[in-house]
Amino acid sequence: MGKAEQTMSFCLLGGKLMLRYGGETYRVEDTMYRMAKAAGMHNVNSFVTLTGIFLAFRTEDGQDYMQMIRVRERFQDLSKVTSVNQVSREFTHGNLSIEEATNQLTDIEKAPMNYPLWLIYLASGVGGATFSFLIGNSFPDILPAFIGGLITTVSLVLYQKFLKVKFFSEFLAAVSGVLAAVLLETSGLVQNMDQVVIGTLIPLVPGVPLTNSVRDLMSGDLVAGVARGAEAAVTSLSIAAGTVVSLSILYL
Numbered sequence: 001m002g003k004a005e006q007t008m009s010f011c012l013l014g015g016k017l018m019l020r021y022g023g024e025t026y027r028v029e030d031t032m033y034r035m036a037k038a039a040g041m042h043n044v045n046s047f048v049t050l051t052g053i054f055l056a057f058r059t060e061d062g063q064d065y066m067q068m069i070r071v072r073e074r075f076q077d078l079s080k081v082t083s084v085n086q087v088s089r090e091f092t093h094g095n096l097s098i099e100e101a102t103n104q105l106t107d108i109e110k111a112p113m114n115y116p117l118w119l120i121y122l123a124s125g126v127g128g129a130t131f132s133f134l135i136g137n138s139f140p141d142i143l144p145a146f147i148g149g150l151i152t153t154v155s156l157v158l159y160q161k162f163l164k165v166k167f168f169s170e171f172l173a174a175v176s177g178v179l180a181a182v183l184l185e186t187s188g189l190v191q192n193m194d195q196v197v198i199g200t201l202i203p204l205v206p207g208v209p210l211t212n213s214v215r216d217l218m219s220g221d222l223v224a225g226v227a228r229g230a231e232a233a234v235t236s237l238s239i240a241a242g243t244v245v246s247l248s249i250l251y252l
Contacts, residue, residue, distance in 0.1 A: 003098075004059045007039040010102045012069050014084050015046070015053045017109055019071050021080040022208055025216045025224035028053070031088050035101075038092040050074075050227040076208050079114045117157065124153035124203035132199025138192045144184040145199030152177030153203045167238045170204055174242025177201055182250050197243070204239050206232040 011032045018028045029046045032055055036044040041057035043064075048054070056066035084105065091101040115123075128149025129142045155176035159169035177200040181190065190196050210232040217225035 004063065004065050006098055007036060007041060008055065008065055008067050010098055010105070011035045011055055012053060012067065013102065013105050014088060015048065016069060016071055017084050017105060018081050019048060019053065020073060021075055021077040022212070023081040024212050025221045026219040031085065034092050035088055039098060049224055050231070075113065077113045080108055083108050121150055121153050125150035128199035128202045131202045132195045135198050136192045136195025138195055141190060141192050141195050144181065144190045144196045147184060148177050148181045148196055148200030149203050151180040152200055156204065167234055170235055170238040171242045173204060174201060174239045175246045178243050178246040201239055201243065206235040
């Protein structure tokens with residue numbers, strides 16, 4: 001593999017990892033640009049959308065190269081984004097060769113996500129409980145909100161595993177979470193139903209996509225910003241639809 005092909009693969013791998021695990025569009029473009037320039041390429045141009053990465057550059061002997069890749073899966077693991085950033089900095093500063101940097105990126109890609117599922121479940125329950133207390137100020141409803149948030153996240157992971165459809169999985173997870181809250185109310189554990197439902201649904205709220213959408217729009221990446229905003233909006237609609245459907249079935 002020649003230097004140009006090696007540089008292209010290296011830069012696209014770094015960009016793919018950053019975009020897949022929650023990096024902003026402008027950060028992905030800037031990282032690939034710096035890596036390609038550090039590898040000795042000229043006329044470097046990168047364009048990133050929510051589902052695709054384009055990279056073009058010119059070698060020292062005047063040959064032009066351009067390639068694109070699709071990014072079909074997206075997760076939230078900002079620790080991997082930080083790791084890719086660190087590899088990029090070390091490469092651009094000359095501390096790593098392109099082979100060493102590529103090997104490190106491959107290790108990052110193969111490594112499991114830094115947070116085990118049990119910790120994600122626990123954090124979702126704690127997040128739902130604390131947020132519900134901030135909304136309703138009812139201390140006895142902290143436990144039901146914790147249970148509801150936990151059930152919502154477990155349901156979401158299971159639905160995504162078998163259905164492979166993100167928005168429908170979020171819809172079903174919202175239905176499961178609200179049904180769990182209603183069952184807890186029926187058992188007499190809930191005093192403020194609104195507070196518990198809000199705490200139950202908080203783990204589904206698309207905070208990172210919405211934040212990245214605003215940051216992309218502020219940096220001038222209108223296509224990616226609007227796409228991320230649309231993704232966050234559809235997720236919000238899925239949550240709302242799941243809540244309405246479950247409450248309608250139970251109370252009408």
